[in-house]
Amino acid sequence: MIYFDNAATSLPKPAAVLKAANRAAGLGNPGRGGHLLAMEASRLLYGTRAHLALHFGAPSPESVCFFSGATEALNRVIKSIVPVGGRVLLSDMEHNAVRRPALALKKKGVTIDYFHGYGTKEEILSSFTQRLEQRPDLAVFLHTSNICPQTLPVGELCALCREKGVLSLVDCAQAGGHLPLSLKDLQADGMVLPGHKGLLGLQGVGVLLCSERLKEALEQVETLVEGGSGSFSLEEGMPTLLPERLEAGTLPLPAIAALSAGVAYIEQRGYEEIGERISLLSARLLEGVSVVEGVIPCAKRAQGRGPCLFDTVLEDNARLAERLSEEGVLVREGLHCAPLAHKTVGSVQRGGIRVSFSMFNTPKQVDAFLCILQRELRALR
Amino acid sequence: MIAMSSLTYALRGEELLKGGGIVVRVIKLPQGSTKKGCAYGLVLPCALASEALTRLERAGIRHGDLLR
Numbered sequence: 001m002i003y004f005d006n007a008a009t010s011l012p013k014p015a016a017v018l019k020a021a022n023r024a025a026g027l028g029n030p031g032r033g034g035h036l037l038a039m040e041a042s043r044l045l046y047g048t049r050a051h052l053a054l055h056f057g058a059p060s061p062e063s064v065c066f067f068s069g070a071t072e073a074l075n076r077v078i079k080s081i082v083p084v085g086g087r088v089l090l091s092d093m094e095h096n097a098v099r100r101p102a103l104a105l106k107k108k109g110v111t112i113d114y115f116h117g118y119g120t121k122e123e124i125l126s127s128f129t130q131r132l133e134q135r136p137d138l139a140v141f142l143h144t145s146n147i148c149p150q151t152l153p154v155g156e157l158c159a160l161c162r163e164k165g166v167l168s169l170v171d172c173a174q175a176g177g178h179l180p181l182s183l184k185d186l187q188a189d190g191m192v193l194p195g196h197k198g199l200l201g202l203q204g205v206g207v208l209l210c211s212e213r214l215k216e217a218l219e220q221v222e223t224l225v226e227g228g229s230g231s232f233s234l235e236e237g238m239p240t241l242l243p244e245r246l247e248a249g250t251l252p253l254p255a256i257a258a259l260s261a262g263v264a265y266i267e268q269r270g271y272e273e274i275g276e277r278i279s280l281l282s283a284r285l286l287e288g289v290s291v292v293e294g295v296i297p298c299a300k301r302a303q304g305r306g307p308c309l310f311d312t313v314l315e316d317n318a319r320l321a322e323r324l325s326e327e328g329v330l331v332r333e334g335l336h337c338a339p340l341a342h343k344t345v346g347s348v349q350r351g352g353i354r355v356s357f358s359m360f361n362t363p364k365q366v367d368a369f370l371c372i373l374q375r376e377l378r379a380l381r
Numbered sequence: 382m383i384a385m386s387s388l389t390y391a392l393r394g395e396e397l398l399k400g401g402g403i404v405v406r407v408i409k410l411p412q413g414s415t416k417k418g419c420a421y422g423l424v425l426p427c428a429l430a431s432e433a434l435t436r437l438e439r440a441g442i443r444h445g446d447l448l449r
Contacts, residue, residue, distance in 0.1 A: 031388045034409025034421075042407075046392035060441075062389045231388060234418035241443065244387045 002329045002365045007146050007174055007307045007336075007356030009196045009203060017200055017261045024257035029250055031230035041253055048260040049243070055263050056191060057182030058209040065243040066251050070173050070194035070206035071097040074140070076246060077169050077190055077208065078102060080221045081138045085109040089136040089166075091117030091124075093150060093341040098140050098171055117141060118344045119301050121153045128157055132164055139168050143175035144306045147341050147354060149282065151175075151304025158187040167214060173197060174306055177262070178278060180271045189214040195255055198358070200262030205255035208246075215242050223248075274359045275305075281357045281366055282308055288370040294377040298352045299345040307356035309347065314380055317353055323376045329369050331355050382408070383433065384415050384422045384445030391421040394433075394442045401436060403429050414448055422448065 003011045028037030030045040049061035058064055067073040078101045082088045088102050092114045102112050113134055116127035132139070139161050144151050154170055161168035169190040172181055177198025183191050189211040195201035210218065223238045227248030231239060238245050266274065285308050289295045296311040314320055321333040334351045335342050342348040355369070385391035391407045398405045405425040414420060422445075425433055430447055437444050 039407070042388055042392065046389060049389065050393075050396075061393055062387070231419050231421060232415075232417040234416070239387060241387050241390070243389060 002361075002369055004329065004331045004355045004357065004361065004365075004369065006358040006361075007197065007354065008332055010177075010198060010200055010358045012360060013202070013258070014200055014262070014265045016265055017202070017258045020261035021202055021254040021258040024254040027253060029230075030253055031244070032228075032250075033230075044257055045251065045253065048256050051260050051263060052207060052209065055267070056193075056209050057184035057186075058191075059184075059212055059215075062242055063210045063212075063215055065208045065210070065246045066256060067206045067208065067246075068204060068252070069196075070171070070192045073192045073206045073208040074098055074169070074171060075101045076224055077192070077214075077218070078138065078140060079105065079224055080218060081167060081169075081214075082110055083137060086137040087111045087113065087134060089113045089115060089128075089131050089134070089139040091115055091141040091152065092344045093117035093145050093152075094140070094142060094338070095146050095171065095173065095341070096337045096339070097173070098142070099340050102140070115141075116344075117145075117152055118150055118299075118341075120303055121156075124153060125156055125160075129160060132160055132166065135164065136166055139166050140171065141168075142171040142173070143181070144172075144178070144304065145302070145338075145341060146174050147307060147336050147338050147347075147352070148299035148302040148309045148345060149304055149306040150299065150302040150345075151306065154188070155186050158189075161189070162187050167217065169214075177266055177274070178271075178305065179275050183209050183211060195259040195262070199259055200265055200358075201259035202255045204252040205259055207259070210242065218242055219245060225249075269359065277359050277361075278357050279305065281361055281363065284363055284366045285355055285369070288366065289373070292370065292374050292377065294381060295373070298347045302345070307354045309345075309352040309354050311347060311350055311352050312377060314377070317351065320376060320380060321353060323380065324372060327372050327376065329372055382410065382414070382422045382424050382448040383430065383437070384410060384420055384448055386443035386445060388421045390443050391423060393440075394423055394437050394444065397436060397440050397442065398423070398425065398433055403433055403436075405433070410448070415445060420445070 027041040030041040049064040176193040195205040298309040
């Protein structure tokens with residue numbers, strides 16, 4: 001099988017990741033009681049916070065908050081920080097995990113501004129600078145697109161936010177695990193990462209890394225979700241401090257342990273090797289599909305890294321994806337939960353076929369895919 | 382015992398103090414130790430409590446009362 005849908009969830013998982021999850025499944029509930037297995041679970045949870053804070057340049061372990069996924073983390077920050085009647089700035093390349101929570105705030109009188117996140121760095125910065133003049137309460141943008149090889153100049157965007165006193169939140173769903181990311185170096189206020197994509201962990205956990213500024217802001221605003229926190233139970237509200245303030249209910253410890261093991265695996269392999277491998281595969285694929293009859297490359301103005309996207313002359317790309325799957329090649333067609341991005345790059349009418357790599361893919365797989373694609377396209381035309 | 386503001390701060394405090402040579406461990410505090418209900422704290426030798434509090438404060442680790 002050739003698995004090219006790593007932008008949705010990465011496969012395979014390293015053995016160390018599965019082992020860590022399995023071990024955590026035998027522990028108690030972190031922060032619930034003081035017995036041996038509860039405390040061991042608490043130490044594992046704390047150790048993961050400390051590990052992620054160090055790896056991603058967050059100020060401290062308490063700046064690391066866990067949620068059910070990146071989507072929940074994004075929702076919680078956007079809906080907590082942007083006040084009734086406020087303003088939020090997004091790129092026009094966002095996934096529905098950002099677009100939908102922002103749109104939901106429209107009912108509360110929130111204004112959404114969009115900046116152009118597709119094309120050259122200069123084009124993006126110019127559009128962003130212009131929109132930032134509206135002084136949004138929060139600017140949210142992705143690091144790397146989930147549909148095409150487009151990377152935003154995140155460091156510059158966050159620096160501009162700092163200058164204007166605007167909080168910035170970066171959706172690193174597609175960048176995490178593929179290149180080194182540091183909250184501190186990017187000067188971002190928040191970074192959100194899912195556990196199950198480039199970080200090689202399991203589905204069920206997403207992480208928010210906060211700057212001191214965002215942490216303080218989140219400690220002051222009303223909570224959106226309340227429940228058990230394992231401490232200060234007599235209080236009516238959630239604890240006042242992060243991360244516990246945002247983490248009502250039991251956390252998915254096996255997925256959290258797997259995430260830490262995934263990051264440890266990446267540290268062992270090194271970002272240089274991972275980045276080089278993925279870049280090489282992307283270049284090979286783009287070059288290969290450009291000469292396959294019936295393939296129409298999409299998002300040609302995209303600049304940076306990210307998945308490869310193409311259309312075909314076929315009436316129905318879903319049928320092609322199905323045929324590829326039958327041949328053991330797994331890719332994702334459609335709109336990839338990012339209609340806004342597809343609209344921006346001009347592919348919203350038909351969607352596209354997305355190929356997304358991990359460090360475990362090989363040039364041989366790319367070559368095999370190109371052969372199968374050529375054959376299936378010929379058969380379906 | 383030092384009551385801590387959260388379990389995360391308790392574990393961070395333990396890490397800091399242990400790293401600095403103070404024998405300490407995190408426990409769930411006995412009921413009634415705080416007015417807010419269940420809480421975690423650090424157990425350490427009485428003689429080192431003052432030094433421990435200074436170190437916690439210097440590191441920005443939030444804590445509650447010193448309990449005897």
